[in-house]
Amino acid sequence: MGHFKLLDVFAGCGGMTRGFLDDGEFVSVGAVEVDRSAAATYAANFDPTGGHTFAGDIADYTNVPRADLVIGGPPCQGFSALGKRDPEDVRNQLWREFVRVVRESDARMFVFENVDRFAKTPEFELLRTAASNGGELADFRTQVFRLNAADFGTPQKRIRTIIIGSRIGPVVEPPVTHAKNPIGDVLRWVSLRDAFLAGPVVLEPGVRDEWFPESTADFQNFQVPGPFKLRDLHVTRRYDLTSEIRYAHIAPGKSRLQLPVELQYPCWRKNPAGASDVLGRLRWDQPAVTIRTEFFKPEKGRFLHPQWENGGEQVNRALTHAEAAVVQGFDERHVWHGTKAEIARQIGNAVPPPLARAVAGVVADRLQAG
Ligand SMILES: C[S@@+](CC[C@H](N)C(=O)[O-])C[C@H]1O[C@@H](n2cnc3c(N)ncnc32)[C@H](O)[C@@H]1O
Incomplete structure (x- = not known):
């Protein structure tokens, strides 16, 4: 100590x-x-x-x-x-x-x-x-x-x-x-591929669960959800079919600007120059962009999972809480308390x-x- x-x-x-x-x-x-x-x-x-x-x-x-x-x-x-x-x-x-x-x-x-x-x-x-x-x-x-x-x-x-x-x-x-372009003893930036698939924590892209396990604990005489381990946080959201179809059109590094007109929200059509990161997809070979507290909502930034290959498996969802925690540099030692929204805020902050x-x-x- x-x-x-x-x-x-x-x-x-x-x-x-x-x-x-x-x-x-x-x-x-x-x-x-x-x-x-x-x-x-x-x-x-x-x-x-x-x-x-x-x-x-x-x-x-x-x-x-x-x-x-x-x-x-x-x-x-x-x-x-x-x-x-x-x-x-x-x-x-x-x-x-x-x-x-x-x-x-x-x-x-x-x-x-x-x-x-x-x-x-x-x-x-x-x-x-x-x-x-x-x-x-x-x-x-x-x-x-x-x-x-x-x-x-x-x-x-x-x-x-x-x-x-x-x-x-x-x-x-x-x-x-x-560094992005390392020299000498300096290492290359850690990519999402390294972080999710080669690091100490492997987070498989296929995720079905929507909720953390049932668990509450006493904290200073109040009940709080948890404790949860990193793996308990590897949960997704339920997306409607149209959203999944939208996400399927977006390649790594691209965003809502890549959507065909019929899949664009009417407000985007009126304002095509708005935020270009919305519905953005991350890239496997790079670090993530800055994670914020609503990383679990694709419409809030570049938070779509990087897995997207022509003809191959696509992962049409935002990062899970576990992936976002790893992107923030947390590992399996950290345990978590709170609802899904509260833990997202803790991670993003x-x-x-x-x-x-x-x-x-x-x-x-x-x-x-x-
Ligand atoms: C940017 S976050 C800090 C993140 C933290 N340094 C970390 O590394 O995890 C700011 C925190 O300040 C807390 N906060 C805001 N107002 C506060 C107040 N008046 N007293 C104590 N904490 C407050 C928020 O709830 C939030 O968790």
Whole structure:
């Protein structure tokens, strides 16, 4: 077990904690998560007695433990549009709560994760101002990295802004382990074929079940569905025949734009220039595009299973929850709690553990050096 104390706020299902614990130098001493099912997932993986997972609003989190490091990724939809700087805005307050917890935990470092566009928001400037002379985190200095999860062995292109705050000195940029066009010791990006068929978890494309197994558990005196193993999540949806016919027309890398006119929705015909990823099919030989919380709906993006061959077997469905979890870099160790929609949200919101692990490595080096 590691020795640097880790406190995860906005913890979700614990993708970020998973990566930090995999580094080997960290131990989880606290987590805050308002969504009960996500908190139950976190606790099932990292806090078996449920003793240090606070399932509530961060604003009500007062018993802050001492920690070496605070990590957190507030919900990205919480960041207001450019130009809004109303200090009473509840979304600003989430960011302020993060700063408060860093202060109260007496952490030496923090890691703040968010979407790529976060670096262009007023909240980004507020965070940097807090960590400069006269700010609430004046003794911290920040470094900003723009990292792609695919460059760290995740079978997914997912770009994130990672802000590392430190009051004990700088870190180096996490060294990439994978690349689209690798040279030297760097490996090739992990493709969906590698991830689904050659990895430690083999997920056969043929799936019939629609539901997770019947199972509920007590979490802090509430009943939550689960625990579920990765394989329990390998379930599909029921699609109507017209939808399946539509999907059958879409080849890897293509999308709704490939459909014959008679299969297009009337609204698409009126607006042919709309989102081009809708009903998109993934490719076997590449990492997935960024997974979101509704990956199980083909109409929400490029989420159709990559299996599609002329004259061969076609798989005309979106990714299963298990496939999406693998695309996010989870493996069979992670167990899950919640309904289908809740677990999809946990998966789509997570920081890929391999990306978090790469960040953990440089943070651990700095904490060790002091
Ligand atoms: C982007 S997700 C975090 C994902 C997580 N870092 C991971 O790697 O799995 C943001 C999380 O913040 C939680 N959240 C939103 N508002 C909150 C609040 N006021 N207090 C505590 N948690 C909150 C959401 O329920 C969501 O799970």
